Amino acid sequence: MHKEENGKDIDKKELQQLTKVQIYFELFKQIFVLSACTFGGGFVIIGMIRKVFVDKLHWITEDEILDLTVIAQSTPGPLGVNMAVITGYRICGVPGALVCALAASLPPMLIISVISVFYNQFKDNRIIALLLQVMRAGVAAVIVDVVIDLTEKVIKTKKVLWMTLMVAAFIALVVFKVNIIWLIMICGAVGLVNSLTAGKEAVK
Amino acid sequence: MIYLQLFLAFAQIGLFSFGGGYAAVPLIQSQIVEIHHWMEMDQFADLITIAEMTPGPIAINCATFVGQQVAGVPGEILCTLGYVAPPFLVALFLIRLYMKYRNLRVVQGMITGLRPAIVAMIASAALSLLVLAVFDSSLAQLQITDFHAVEAVIFVVSLVLLRKFKVHPIAVIFGSGLVGTAVYLLI
Numbered sequence: 001m002h003k004e005e006n007g008k009d010i011d012k013k014e015l016q017q018l019t020k021v022q023i024y025f026e027l028f029k030q031i032f033v034l035s036a037c038t039f040g041g042g043f044v045i046i047g048m049i050r051k052v053f054v055d056k057l058h059w060i061t062e063d064e065i066l067d068l069t070v071i072a073q074s075t076p077g078p079l080g081v082n083m084a085v086i087t088g089y090r091i092c093g094v095p096g097a098l099v100c101a102l103a104a105s106l107p108p109m110l111i112i113s114v115i116s117v118f119y120n121q122f123k124d125n126r127i128i129a130l131l132l133q134v135m136r137a138g139v140a141a142v143i144v145d146v147v148i149d150l151t152e153k154v155i156k157t158k159k160v161l162w163m164t165l166m167v168a169a170f171i172a173l174v175v176f177k178v179n180i181i182w183l184i185m186i187c188g189a190v191g192l193v194n195s196l197t198a199g200k201e202a203v204k
Numbered sequence: 205m206i207y208l209q210l211f212l213a214f215a216q217i218g219l220f221s222f223g224g225g226y227a228a229v230p231l232i233q234s235q236i237v238e239i240h241h242w243m244e245m246d247q248f249a250d251l252i253t254i255a256e257m258t259p260g261p262i263a264i265n266c267a268t269f270v271g272q273q274v275a276g277v278p279g280e281i282l283c284t285l286g287y288v289a290p291p292f293l294v295a296l297f298l299i300r301l302y303m304k305y306r307n308l309r310v311v312q313g314m315i316t317g318l319r320p321a322i323v324a325m326i327a328s329a330a331l332s333l334l335v336l337a338v339f340d341s342s343l344a345q346l347q348i349t350d351f352h353a354v355e356a357v358i359f360v361v362s363l364v365l366l367r368k369f370k371v372h373p374i375a376v377i378f379g380s381g382l383v384g385t386a387v388y389l390l391i
Contacts, residue, residue: 037374038259043329048373063319067306070318071298073325077218077291078228078261085295090303094296101292108260109284112268113277115254122254127385134384136337137355138377141362143330148367150323162320169324174331174343183321191317195309 015059015091023092026057028103031084036107042079044139045104046072047146049087059091062153073184081105165190206275207282213240214267214286219294221263228263236266242274263287334359358384 015023030052038045046069053060060068068090072083081104088100115122122128154166165187172178213235221228229252236242243251255265264284271283305311335343337359339350358380365371 033374036259037377042261043326044333046326051373066319066322067302067315068299069322069326070315071302072295073322075291075295075298076221077287077294078263080261081264081288082291082295085292086299089296089299097292097296097299101288105264105284105288108258108264109268109280111258111260112254112265113272113280115258116269116272119250119254127389130388131381131385133340134355134358134388135377135381136333137358137384138362138380140330140334140337141359141366141380142373142376143326143333144359144363145366145373147323147327147330150326154320154323162316165317166320166324169321170327173324173328180325183325184318187317187321188314189317191315192310192313194317195313 020092020095024095024099027088027091027096028099030057031088031100031103032107035080035084035104036111038080042072042083044143045080046083047143049083050146053087053091060087064090066150070184073180161190161194207278209240210271210275210279211282211286214283215290217263217267218287219290228266232263232266232270236270242270354384354387 018026031049034045034048034052038048046065050062050065054062054065068083068086071086072079075082075086081101084100084104085097088096088098090096151166154162157163169183169187172183173180217228217231217235221231233248237245237248251266251269252262254269255262258265264287267283267287268280271279271281275282302311306315332343335341335346338352338356339346340352340355341347341350362376362380365376366373
């Protein structure tokens with residue numbers, strides 16, 4: 001009974017009310033589950049982290065999660081793990097980052113360890129291939145859901161510049177296959193110039 | 205000695221792969237197939253297939269698999285550690301910079317400009333995934349005749365469940381896998 005109460009409360013409790021150990025445990029649990037279920041690459045885990053830490057736990061704000069995404073993008077290596085590490089650091093410093101790195105790396109390690117033993121059976125199993133193929137439809141829905149939320153957010157700024165930049169960046173990526181690094185640099189420069197020319201009002 | 209080689213090989217991969225999982229694939233290939241000959245090319249192709257089929261970053265899957273095949277469990281741990289540690293340090297460095305300077309106007313201006321770009325990046329990843337799910341091909345090779353009705357219906361239903369009924373994403377992913385597999389086995 002006590003456990004159930006705890007489980008329900010933890011969603012609503014402010015970060016400050018939790019002990020360090022509770023925070024580490026919750027971080028580990030959330031990231032471990034997300035990492036175990038992220039079929040489809042780093043952007044899926046970003047969407048999931050947003051869902052859990054912004055919508056459900058309210059530990060991070062919507063704006064901040066986008067900033068953290070920029071940082072994760074600018075870091076070499078696995079996007080999903082980097083995002084987890086940065087989220088962990090934001091919530092409780094270096095120990096949080098370590099907990100999240102471990103929680104994000106363990107599930108794929110465990111799964112591959114098992115698979116590497118049953119390598120041939122796994123590769124040729126029809127049901128598994130089918131399951132993984134149809135599961136992509138669900139993964140696509142999760143990401144599209146996140147994209148709708150984020151797009152609404154950009155539209156709500158009511159700034160033509162940001163809406164244009166978003167559409168232009170999308171076309172640049174999809175049609176012209178522009179390198180992400182270039183896109184980050186150009187959009188950063190646009191934001192910088194905008195904040196310098198538009199005066200203090202441009203920056204909230 | 206092999207342990208050190210494994211660790212360093214994957215540390216290099218971790219440090220130089222910008223832009224997500226697929227950016228790491230050519231680096232992994234050069235290290236484990238061409239430089240160190242830990243794997244043959246056809247084994248490597250199988251490895252990529254398995255990595256794609258399972259959750260988690262593709263390069264961690266590769267690191268674990270290579271480490272395990274070359275030097276057992278210790279190899280597995282060292283490869284993954286080698287791959288994760290350098291980006292971990294870079295990430296910590298960048299987040300500390302961000303926390304320290306995020307209130308500067310210049311930095312805020314830059315970040316504000318980056319937000320629409322990040323939304324566009326996630327949107328483009330979403331589009332590729334959607335095309336892969338519904339047409340089983342990449343965007344460049346898209347053909348209308350490849351349309352998979354089952355996946356399309358699952359996608360729409362999943363999206364409604366997520367948006368209207370706020371169902372947990374993980375439940376949606378596994379639910380879609382189970383329902384879809386059942387439908388394919390029945391028809």
